[in-house]
Amino acid sequence: MDAEPAAAAAAVVAGPAQLERTVIKAGDHVIIRMPSSNTKIVCIRADSTVSLGKFGSFNANALIGRTFGHTFTIVQNGQIEPHHQAGFDAADITSANNQTIVDDPKSQKLSFEEIEGLKKQSLLGAVSSEEIISSLTENNEAFAQKTEFSKSKYIRRKQSKFNKSFVPLETTAYNLCEFFFEVNAQKTRGVRTDTLAQMLALANVYAGARVLCVDDGQGLVVGALLSRIAGGCVLGVHDGDVANYDVLRYINEPTEGRLRTLAWNKLNHQQPAFAEPELAADASENDVLGRARRLRGHQKLADTLAEVRQGNFDALVVSTKYAARKVVIRLLPYLGLSRMVVVYDQCREPLTEVYAWMRDSHAFVNVQLTEGWLREYQVLPSRTHPTMSTSGGGGFLLSAIYVGGGGV
Amino acid sequence: MFHEYKNVIEDGDTVIVYLNHNSMSPLKVEAGQVYNNRFGTFKHDDMIGLKYGSKVVNKDGRGFVFLLHPTPALWTQVVPHRTQILYLPDISFISLYLDLRPGKVMIESGTGSGSFSHSIARTIAPTGHLYTFEYHEIRAQTAKKEFIEHNLTSVVTIEHRDVIANGFGKANIADAVFLDLPAPWDAVAAAKAALRKDTIGRICCFSPCIEQVQRTALALDEHGFSDIRMYESLAKDYEIRNVPQPDIDEVIDGQRVSFKPVKNDKKKRKLENGSAGSGTDTDANGSTIKELTVTKPTDVVRGHTSYLTFAILAPEEGDDVDMSE
Numbered sequence: 001m002d003a004e005p006a007a008a009a010a011a012v013v014a015g016p017a018q019l020e021r022t023v024i025k026a027g028d029h030v031i032i033r034m035p036s037s038n039t040k041i042v043c044i045r046a047d048s049t050v051s052l053g054k055f056g057s058f059n060a061n062a063l064i065g066r067t068f069g070h071t072f073t074i075v076q077n078g079q080i081e082p083h084h085q086a087g088f089d090a091a092d093i094t095s096a097n098n099q100t101i102v103d104d105p106k107s108q109k110l111s112f113e114e115i116e117g118l119k120k121q122s123l124l125g126a127v128s129s130e131e132i133i134s135s136l137t138e139n140n141e142a143f144a145q146k147t148e149f150s151k152s153k154y155i156r157r158k159q160s161k162f163n164k165s166f167v168p169l170e171t172t173a174y175n176l177c178e179f180f181f182e183v184n185a186q187k188t189r190g191v192r193t194d195t196l197a198q199m200l201a202l203a204n205v206y207a208g209a210r211v212l213c214v215d216d217g218q219g220l221v222v223g224a225l226l227s228r229i230a231g232g233c234v235l236g237v238h239d240g241d242v243a244n245y246d247v248l249r250y251i252n253e254p255t256e257g258r259l260r261t262l263a264w265n266k267l268n269h270q271q272p273a274f275a276e277p278e279l280a281a282d283a284s285e286n287d288v289l290g291r292a293r294r295l296r297g298h299q300k301l302a303d304t305l306a307e308v309r310q311g312n313f314d315a316l317v318v319s320t321k322y323a324a325r326k327v328v329i330r331l332l333p334y335l336g337l338s339r340m341v342v343v344y345d346q347c348r349e350p351l352t353e354v355y356a357w358m359r360d361s362h363a364f365v366n367v368q369l370t371e372g373w374l375r376e377y378q379v380l381p382s383r384t385h386p387t388m389s390t391s392g393g394g395g396f397l398l399s400a401i402y403v404g405g406g407g408v
Numbered sequence: 409m410f411h412e413y414k415n416v417i418e419d420g421d422t423v424i425v426y427l428n429h430n431s432m433s434p435l436k437v438e439a440g441q442v443y444n445n446r447f448g449t450f451k452h453d454d455m456i457g458l459k460y461g462s463k464v465v466n467k468d469g470r471g472f473v474f475l476l477h478p479t480p481a482l483w484t485q486v487v488p489h490r491t492q493i494l495y496l497p498d499i500s501f502i503s504l505y506l507d508l509r510p511g512k513v514m515i516e517s518g519t520g521s522g523s524f525s526h527s528i529a530r531t532i533a534p535t536g537h538l539y540t541f542e543y544h545e546i547r548a549q550t551a552k553k554e555f556i557e558h559n560l561t562s563v564v565t566i567e568h569r570d571v572i573a574n575g576f577g578k579a580n581i582a583d584a585v586f587l588d589l590p591a592p593w594d595a596v597a598a599a600k601a602a603l604r605k606d607t608i609g610r611i612c613c614f615s616p617c618i619e620q621v622q623r624t625a626l627a628l629d630e631h632g633f634s635d636i637r638m639y640e641s642l643a644k645d646y647e648i649r650n651v652p653q654p655d656i657d658e659v660i661d662g663q664r665v666s667f668k669p670v671k672n673d674k675k676k677r678k679l680e681n682g683s684a685g686s687g688t689d690t691d692a693n694g695s696t697i698k699e700l701t702v703t704k705p706t707d708v709v710r711g712h713t714s715y716l717t718f719a720i721l722a723p724e725e726g727d728d729v730d731m732s733e
């Protein structure tokens with residue numbers, strides 16, 4: 001295939017423009033993964049201190065300008081140092097086994113007080129975590145009898161307690177979804193990473209897409225949709241007067257121009273013309289600003305209503321606490337033909353009702369109800385296996401292609 | 409076509425002909441041509457000018473099909489298999505994990521049947537780029553022809569190349585690398601060379617066997633990749649049915665009960681009344697049947713595709729990094 005056909009050769013780009021390098025900026029939200037593998041979201045404000053609890057704290061300025069994904073260790077005085085993550089250990093199968101090891105709290109010769117003392121010194125930076133761990137293993141009578149794998153596991157467990165290294169992670173859609181699923185799954189209606197990924201793929205979201213979305217899970221779905229959109233837009237239909245898309249504030253990218261929101265009670269709203277009279281020449285500054293603000297609000301609603309009523313949206317993506325069938329019915333008139341409807345729920349029953357309705361309606365083809373099935377593995381030389389505990393479920397998806405016609 | 413929607417079918421477009429859930433096929437619409445399937449004969453001329461999603465009736469007015477807009481997800485369901493392909497649960501999970509978005513530059517090897525390539529192209533278009541490599545010459549040519557037909561050449565460059573022997577011929581350009589090769593560990597060094605060094609790089613290796621995962625993980629570790637994590641991503645399909653739930657008391661009282669599901673036309677009527685789903689109905693004898701709408705996993709599901717081994721290549725961070733900001 002050395003000789004390019006003319007048509008293809010003409011279209012080959014000279015070289016791709018790379019996206020800007022992402023560095024941690026003041027004001028960014030960052031997910032910090034701690035030695036325990038627990039994560040927390042912190043805002044990196046200039047001149048502030050970031051506390052990682054028992055793992056210590058560091059000066060936020062030390063992280064500004066750094067890149068995501070690297071491992072850092074907290075050293076003295078709130079400073080951090082790039083740290084090369086230890087690779088795989090070379091533990092191998094040996095003849096040692098646990099035949100003669102008896103569970104005995106006395107096998108550790110260091111007292112509780114001595115260990116606490118080491119931890120205190122470690123927080124001050126006087127003792128390294130490696131030093132603590134080696135004194136623990138040296139003073140543990142059972143350690144020498146352990147198998148190589150068991151020794152390695154013991155050390156990994158102690159590292160997750162005493163290490164002071166952390167990894168700053170970007171608040172990507174994947175990382176945010178994983179974070180909320182672990183920390184507060186109810187906030188995001190229990191959507192797991194694989195399920196969120198399937199929503200985006202099924203909905204066929206692309207840069208220029210116009211997506212109609214109902215997200216009662218605090219904006220995680222809206223945020224994930226926005227991460228795939230450049231030029232298109234997401235129109236979020238929401239409860240109350242103002243959309244509660246709390247998750248969006250963790251995403252370090254502006255949403256202006258790509259996100260519009262409309263309250264449900266404005267869906268059928270017939271907006272009158274802006275009726276406030278012009279202000280007198282001597283009106284107070286407050287009156288002038290107030291009128292300007294109300295005019296902007298009026299115009300914004302007018303624009304959003306015009307966008308909705310233009311219809312022909314490219315996807316309808318729903319994660320709602322309301323009865324989903326009606327939600328779909330009310331928004332379907334705005335969806336283009338041969339476009340996807342994707343409905344998420346943490347439970348199957350609410351979707352079963354929608355499934356039965358779609359199946360018997362003539363307006364949909366390719367109706368599918370699926371459940372994601374995700375399994376993580378520990379990968380270590382000769383010790384690869386599924387993790388001992390895993391999530392029992394990550395939600396259900398109902399998807400269909402809307403072809404219009406009667407029946408809705 | 410595959411990376412944006414249009415509304416009306418034009419001469420030269422690829423459409424997905426939908427017969428039913430289990431039967432779909434791609435069709436290139438060309439003026440003057442005729443399309444035959446078991447539902448009858450359809451003239452391409454009748455399709456041109458219709459809206460995507462339209463139902464077309466065959467010549468004698470009996471059979472009909474829907475003409476759907478192509479999408480990467482539908483393409484995965486209809487692509488002619490030249491190799492084992494990737495399916496939606498893997499495709500979507502890998503794409504989200506690798507943080508694919510408009511503007512990203514990605515490397516894929518091998519191209520295989522192009523199932524994943526279409527999806528990557530859709531996600532990174534219009535400003536990103538996919539370099540995809542296939543060592544099998546005929547497969548590379550076929551995929552190339554498809555990319556041209558599907559108007560993807562501004563986003564996808566395909567090269568016939570053995571990347572294990574020759575590398576990718578790219579340095580410092582990719583945000584993400586995907587390796588679907590028999591021996592991905594032999595391509596890890598090339599992947600490292602191709603990944604950007606100024607920002608975080610991500611890799612996914614796709615292997616069906618655990619022994620491959622072991623070797624790949626060791627190679628990733630040796631080459632300085634970190635955060636090695638491995639997943640399986642699958643999906644269960646559910647089917648739906650209505651199950652009659654007669655009352656045992658009626659039997660105790662000596663009545664006969666029916667286990668026949670409610671007829672479809674009755675259900676349609678219920679639909680019009682806006683009450684589909686579980687409920688009660690009356691059978692021909694006038695006795696009341698309780699019905700439950702239930703779902704169950706399909707009898708056979710895809711139980712394994714491949715293991716997804718992910719890792720990141722963290723940017724170089726030395727003491728020489730300028731920290732003044």
